[in-house]
Amino acid sequence: MNKIGNTRIAFTQSLMEIAEYDPKTVLVCADSVLVVKGNPYIDKYPDRFFDFGIAEQNAVNCAAGMAACGLIPFVATYAGFITMRACEQVRTFVAYPGLNVKFVGANGGISAGEREGVTHQFFEDIGIMRTIPGITVVVPADPSQVSQATKAIHKVYGPAYLRIGSGRDPIVDIDIPFELGKVRVLKENGYDVALFTNGFVINRTLKAADVLKQEGINAIVIDVHTLKPLDKEAITKILQRTEAAVTVEDHNIIGGLGSAITELSAEELPTPIIRIGLKDTYPRSGKPDPLLDYYEIGVADIIKAAKKVMQKREQRHQK
């Protein structure tokens, strides 16, 4: 059973730590202060909190105006309302001018949206943000990683997108520090197959690696938390050794981690890869674990994909 933490609280607590030493940091919400558990921040920094109501396009534009004058706004609300409702404002008025605005999107993935249904399950956010030039895109693993990632994106000037969850988020019991733009190798059983993963499905991937090991297949599990900039060098080196990979993410298989890895592979080192994720369909309401299983983002699915991709590699070697 996974331990559960809260990535929303982790974000707000980190923002409070940042606010302590950086007076230019502000929190921007769109009637979303309860979403990001922001009340302790407001109590401490009432003048550095702005709520623009249920009006995300306005919130993003105001953040752009603030950043143009030197503030560092963290715009925090549901992932889809930033990346879809206010997509044009993110792209044209923040990313294009390269303004120092940080976006924090909650309910990232179908499992974090869980019982809310499709309106509040966001599985396109990473794909959308990846296609916009100039945005750093981060999918942290758990509360501890969210905390480190929040501080990391604050340190780097420019637009960034950070994905957080529902507030009932699985904790990954591996203590490797977060470094922006660098993958984390979470498990190195061997190089029979690479399992690239990120976000709230990491424990599933680790579990799959354990089962594979019992069956004599030694996998390497890599947390690719930063989608942009992508750690191309590290990923390519791993692909060179395994020549077979599976990507595991809580996102549409189009646009996210699966796309990032296959695009890199196609250009640098064509390799058989199977993408595990939401298969370009709309999900439904449900508790996180059964929901992920239902949409074939389960441990068994990862194991099956690992074996299949290894077969593909062997078939290729035989040709």
Add this chain to the structure above:
Amino acid sequence: MNDNIEELKELARLIRIDIVTMIYKAGDGHPAPALSVADLITALYFNIMRIDPQKPNWEERDRFILSKGHACPALYAALARKGYFPHSDLTGLRSLESHLQGHPDMNKTPGVDATAGSLGNGVSIGLGMILASRLLGKDFFTYVITGDGEIEEGVVWEAAMSAKKYKANKLIVFVDNNGFQSSGPIEKVSGLYPILPKWQAFGWHCQEIDGHNFAEIIQAANNAKANIEQPSLILAHTVKGQGVPFMIGDNSWHKRVPTKEQFKQAMIALGGEYNE
């Protein structure tokens, strides 16, 4: 009040010549919407705003956002004549090697305070600037010019609500009410009218002026600056294509390039030079 009205009229005439010349030479652009805001922009840059072209990034400067970014030839001409960059740069409009983009870009063109042009966004960006100024202890006004059709965008009214909440009294918005949008007259395309009661209902300080009368423009700006409780809306009645008679009343000049003969006619109307 600064009494440079004759000087402003002459500058606006020169800026109109620049607008038509730029678009003629570029072979692309929006002449009539630029001509309708030429007087507002001239008044802002040569009378109303506290700015210094030698210090385009001065933190205490007043800000200007041309929310109807397609009218940027008017802005570029004003910036050049104010001294932000050489007047000769104007001929490069929309070309690959020029800093003058088809819509304003804050990182490419000196003096441009905000990237703008996709419609509806300037008011909220301006509000963000005012909120930042309070926190940073910088004392400046932010002026925005939006089109009339542009305020059909929902984000404008999102910003109108927030500006009231924050009593953003240093946010001063001009609506360039020339009565036309891209595909035709406002009243045929949308249900926008009446404009002023809407802003009044949103809690803004509202005024209505002739957008080609410098005394009225300056007086309205002064009235707006004196209001310490509310954001300000100045509904400026303007003429699309003002200064070039054959463009007035013909909305095809929303985006169109004059022929050689039309360019000559425009220059005759504006008192500009042309080569036979």
